[in-house]
Amino acid sequence: MKLIILAAPGAGKGTQAEMLSKHFDIPTISTGAILRKSIADGTELGEIAKQYIDKGKFVPDDVIINIVKTRLSEPDCKNGFILDGFPRNIAQAEALDASDIEIDTVLTLEVEDEKIVERLSGRLECKVCGSSFHKEHRKPKKDGVCDNCGGALRTREDDKPEVIRDRLKTYYEQTEPLKKFYADKGMLKVAVGKDEIESTTVEVLKVLEG
Numbered sequence: 001m002k003l004i005i006l007a008a009p010g011a012g013k014g015t016q017a018e019m020l021s022k023h024f025d026i027p028t029i030s031t032g033a034i035l036r037k038s039i040a041d042g043t044e045l046g047e048i049a050k051q052y053i054d055k056g057k058f059v060p061d062d063v064i065i066n067i068v069k070t071r072l073s074e075p076d077c078k079n080g081f082i083l084d085g086f087p088r089n090i091a092q093a094e095a096l097d098a099s100d101i102e103i104d105t106v107l108t109l110e111v112e113d114e115k116i117v118e119r120l121s122g123r124l125e126c127k128v129c130g131s132s133f134h135k136e137h138r139k140p141k142k143d144g145v146c147d148n149c150g151g152a153l154r155t156r157e158d159d160k161p162e163v164i165r166d167r168l169k170t171y172y173e174q175t176e177p178l179k180k181f182y183a184d185k186g187m188l189k190v191a192v193g194k195d196e197i198e199s200t201t202v203e204v205l206k207v208l209e210g
Contacts, residue, residue: 001026001080001208002102004087006178007109008171010116010164012193012200016109017084019201020208026080031064034071045070061095069101080104089174093181106182107208109200111193113168121161124153 001024007013017028038046039053045067049059064086072081083103087093096103122135128151133140140146144153157163182188191207194200 002104003080004083004103004106004182005109006106006175008111008113008116009167010120011109011111012197013084013109015197016200016204017082019197020082020204023205024080026082027076028082028084029068029071029077030084031068031086034067035059035064038067061092064092065095065099065101069099072101087178090177090181093178103187105189105208106178106187107189107191107204108179109191109193109204116168117161117164120159120164121155123156123159125156126151127154128152
């Protein structure tokens with residue numbers, strides 16, 4: 001399976017990609033992680049990407065495509081892969097189309113905006129070890145204290161409701177049009193996110209394997 005996952009920030013895309021990776025025994029390819037590794041490894045493409053990032057500019061689509069292609073040529077991708085975080089817009093999707101990277105299926109994970117705001121604004125992160133908790137769904141044993149290291153828990157700046165709504169607005173402007181782009185190609189499958197992670201995984205697998 002050669003899969004792209006689309007979803008609004010906070011819809012659970014990363015978690016479901018991880019579940020699918022285990023289920024199908026294929027790697028999840030995060031473009032952000034690839035970029036960071038390419039830069040850390042000092043590869044030629046990483047050096048090119050770093051020049052843009054250091055200037056606060058977006059890495060051009062052709063550079064990202066080449067970095068993705070290099071990653072997909074590795075042995076662990078021979079039976080398939082999951083693309084998480086790419087493409088983000090129509091221009092990137094067209095660049096992907098123009099490359100020789102084959103995609104079988106595009107999955108969109110649908111969750112209501114208000115549920116996303118509730119999920120993300122309730123997240124708590126340990127300042128020391130980075131462990132994640134939630135005010136409702138995964139409460140720490142002691143308020144404001146990390147179960148794992150005893151560090152102080154905080155709400156991240158990008159998890160404040162007004163910031164979340166801005167991120168959703170950007171998603172709808174830039175990434176939402178990809179659903180029609182791939183639906184027109186007959187590649188789009190839709191799964192509705194549930195309250196529980198496991199229930200969402202069941203729904204996603206039903207959509208992909210049904």
